[in-house]
Amino acid sequence: TELVVAEYHRKIKEAFEVFDHEANNTVDVREIGTIIRSLGCCPSEGELHDLIAEVEEEEPTGYIRYEKFLPVMTEVLLERRYRPIPEDTLLRAFEVLDPSKRGFLTREELIKYMTEEGEPFSQEEMEEMLSAAVDPESNSIHYKDYIAMMVVD
């Protein structure tokens, strides 16, 4: 596992450095979520906040230091925490919101669920999701197609 840990360290360093704009081994705390997620993890907002609390300074400065981030993130990767969501689980989630099994959600329904339930979207997030998800002709989201489209390598 020494090799594994070494490789994790390199991956974490790379991801961290992308956002280390001042080249002083710190990143803005608002970018930590992006970094963690691009390393293969899929935490909820709540889990993310807990993680940030672990890596923040005693007196929060708005910046996260690499020295604190590295060990915590390594642990996360080793424990395989916050695993990504398999496609079929995602599909079932959409189906829960579509109990009559139409195969789609209306625009209004999606907005309602995403902004009122779970860990609500901001307006920006909602707009961005709608721009890609909504079929302009039917004004609805055919979620099976949508999921298939949203594959990121």
Next chain:
Amino acid sequence: MGSGTSTQHHFAFQNAENAFRAAALIQRWYRRYMARLEMRRHCTWRIFQSIEYAGQQDQVKLHDFFSYLVDHFTPSSNHERDFLNRMFTEERFPQDAEMEKPSDYESIEVPDNYTGPHLSFPLLPDHATALVEAFRLKQQLHARYVLNLLHETRKHLVQLPNINRVSTRYSEEVTVCGDLHGQLDDLIFIFYKNGLPSPERAYVFNGDFVDRGKDSVEILMVLFAFMLVYPKEFHLNRGNHEDYMVNLRYGFTKEVMHKYKTHGKKILKILQDVFCWLPLATLVDEKVLILHGGVSDMTDLELLAKLDRHKIVSTLRRKTRKEKGKPAPKKAGAARPTPWFLPLKKELQRTPRRETSGRKMARSLSYLSMMLMGFNTNGEQTYKVNANLSFCKMKVGNMLVKQYAHIHPPLSNKKFWNLRGSKYKHTGSNISWSLQVVDILWSDPMAQDGCKANTVRGGGCYFGPNVTEQLLQKYNLQFLIRSHECKPEGYEFCHSRKVLTIFSASNYYEVGSNRGAYVKLGPALSPHIVQYQANKATHMLTMRQRISRVEESALRSLREKLFAHSSDLLGEFKKHDTDKTGFISLSDWAEAVESVLRLGLPWRMLRPQLVSSSTDSMLEYKSWLKDLAKEQRSRENIQSSLLETLYRNRSNLETIFRIIDSDHSGFISLDEFRQTWKLFSSHMNIDITDDCICDLARSIDFNKDGHIDINEFLEAFRLVEQSCPEGDASDCPQTTDPEDGDGSKPSTQ
């Protein structure tokens, strides 16, 4: 039965809970998706930037290569000596009197069938507006009018001070625009959105009007026209690209010669002069300083205001014009004139204070490291180090050698370059003013305090918040506006909002890569920023599509670079493959690639896009390299190593050709081509025989007249940057062309 209602409630509660959980899941998934897109966007940006800056370093290497030649190459014949002289001798500067000759353009007839815009002088606002409209309709201005306009422009510029002043008392608002780089669409958009220049609407254009984009000529025409029409309200600052040496490399020279085949030379000559006369900075209400690059801890505004800016022909040459009427300084015993790329000995002596040991060291070591990094060949590295060590000894003395030997390993480490700093004290009159100008045209801000040599650009410095603060306080200013760097949002504040970078060329790297922006200042001088992206197509795309497009373009460039280093990469891969299995781990792949390319990119993040096939976590590197080669078009009869070398050095080769082709005819003789190649390849450690080169040259000389058309040569090897026709990026021909077998078919465009 009594449990009926509670069962309903139970179900209702269950459903609500399920809905809540389902929504949370979807949101969680979505946020991860967006985060990965965000990461890819950042990586793409890094790719573009590192390739751009690597290109700029090339320019520096090129200069160092020439100086190395001068010192080490002993011409074996008079013929070669003459050739070298021709390459290295400065051109004769046009005398000022010549420049005044109106006959330069008056003799040029405008044919009756010319359908483009006509200009008459003195220019009126309507003329300038009509010019914009004509260019929008893709018309071209006739050479006669171009020359006439340039003459009038020069006459006007000569009267201007080095630092222009604008007051919001006279113009209610001042709009400041950054780099345009030949992107006419952006300029037209700015005028459309913000309004045309007028006495109430002042404009300041902060340099870098030309190069890279395809309409540099038109941009200059419009800017100069409005400057003549509204001399008090329309201001231009010189950028580092308003420099004929830089133009040789970055496309403006090419554009002029292409659009004006008969009169292009004349136009270029007078432009050389016009650029020198451009003011260096603009001051708004004595409070906001606008200049192209930045400042240094040596920046002296009083000196900048007084110096003779016209003498600084090119900030790359770091040499200034001769005094009118004075003979050229004679080097004792030297038969040939001073090479243009080295500073005059005289100048060095004039500014001893400037050349403190630290700075000299920085410069010499910059020489060395550039050479070392440029002429990198596996296995030869040690030898090169030793050879250059003795070179170093010769040039800069023992102290330096000790220093160099001590720090050799981390030579490529950027932190090593922090040689400036508190050593440099402002002394006053002895500071070289050409270096003052270099600083304001080339410097970039950095986050840390201090002031260090800008090794990425090869000129100017990186200046920290303390330098900014010092300057603002010294001259009682509020903040600085500069350009010079592309920013994703078109603008960026730094140094606690005391420095604003404004960049007006949207989609600079690629369609969808970045926004452009301009900033408006009213009497209160609070900056109001307007962003835009001059390409309707991108608005329709989702973020995902936008990012994919830009990303694909970046990756294409990156793959090309990887291909250009195939041999080195193979060598590096083999080192990791000690058991000779033909496989290496992906981790080793990342290390190997970085050690060869040295771009400082997050290779592990980029790997999924660069390495398509890998069984488990092992990569069969030979076939990966083969796949890379297949993507690049190639001619059947060219050795792959030659092609690789050409690819790697294409910008340099093109630049060299253009320098040799001093009359801008587009042709160089076979002999000159062979000589050039010999000189160049002898220092690149290329194992290609003279015969092979001769064959190559002859095969390019299509009409067998002993001359090579430069453009044909470069085109033949796809060394010319593909420029997209107007419109959708999807209109552009894609580089990938599947070939049958082993590249036995030459591809056609």
